[in-house]
Amino acid sequence: MKLLDIHTHSTANNFAIFNLETSSPQRSPDYFSTGFHPWNLNENWQENFDKLEALAQNERCMAIGEAGFDRIWGPDISVQKAAFKAQAKLAIALGIPLILHLVKSHDLLLEYFKSEKETPSIICHGFNLKPHLATQLLPFPVYFSFGKALKQKESHAIAWLKDCPSERFFFETDDSKEPIDSIFNTASVILGRPEEVLSEQVLSNWNKISKRKIYE
Numbered sequence: 001m002k003l004l005d006i007h008t009h010s011t012a013n014n015f016a017i018f019n020l021e022t023s024s025p026q027r028s029p030d031y032f033s034t035g036f037h038p039w040n041l042n043e044n045w046q047e048n049f050d051k052l053e054a055l056a057q058n059e060r061c062m063a064i065g066e067a068g069f070d071r072i073w074g075p076d077i078s079v080q081k082a083a084f085k086a087q088a089k090l091a092i093a094l095g096i097p098l099i100l101h102l103v104k105s106h107d108l109l110l111e112y113f114k115s116e117k118e119t120p121s122i123i124c125h126g127f128n129l130k131p132h133l134a135t136q137l138l139p140f141p142v143y144f145s146f147g148k149a150l151k152q153k154e155s156h157a158i159a160w161l162k163d164c165p166s167e168r169f170f171f172e173t174d175d176s177k178e179p180i181d182s183i184f185n186t187a188s189v190i191l192g193r194p195e196e197v198l199s200e201q202v203l204s205n206w207n208k209i210s211k212r213k214i215y216e
């Protein structure tokens, strides 16, 4: 049984989507995602868009991102919105999901979905928002990736995992030292479902939303 890690900054595990910096691509494991993180954005982001498009052509590029909105760090929201829309368009063109970074900007995500006719599947990574905010996103092609917050007592992540439709969840390590096995194990205890079942569910979820398939 292989446990897919949907988002990681570590190269230790090959069955994982490694977050590759567009500006300084390094050798990546089997799968990667790449995009402009809001923290690294500036007004000249368009100058590097060719680089992103070229990297994304690689069949091992499974998703665009992290991309998204951040009201604490990052440039003016107008710059973030423009860069996000361009990256979302690229994800649509390639038929792959976008991995989302979202900080204090839930409203901007809703605004995006309500204003666009066509959107990619969007995976909210490191999900730990209140369940009622997650519920507001269910009418849209939004997926939720759970990580280390599942280890914190009474976290929003735990509350939402219990209610989240199975077709919408993924698991990740992000920048934590916690191995993916341990995240799946915790989720398995919370949901009362075997890890094998969660593993199959995650792969099936992935293959439904992406043209670039992942098999065990």
Ligand SMILES: [Zn+2]
Pocket (backbone or CB within 6 Å): 007, 008, 009, 019, 066, 174, 175
């Ligand atoms: Zn990350």
